[in-house]
Amino acid sequence: MAEKLMYLGFFSGNAHESIEILGYVTAITARNS
Numbered sequence: 935m936a937e938k939l940m941y942l943g944f945f946s947g948n949a950h951e952s953i954e955i956l957g958y959v960t961a962i963t964a965r966n967s
Contacts, residue, residue: 939958
C-alpha cells in the first residue's frame, strides 16, 4: 500500500506531492523497523 502511494506520487508529475509522500513513507518505514 505504502509503495503504491509512493509510485502514485511519482507518476502524478507533482514534485511537491512526491516529496511529501516520500517523507510520509520514510517516517512509517523508520517507525516499523
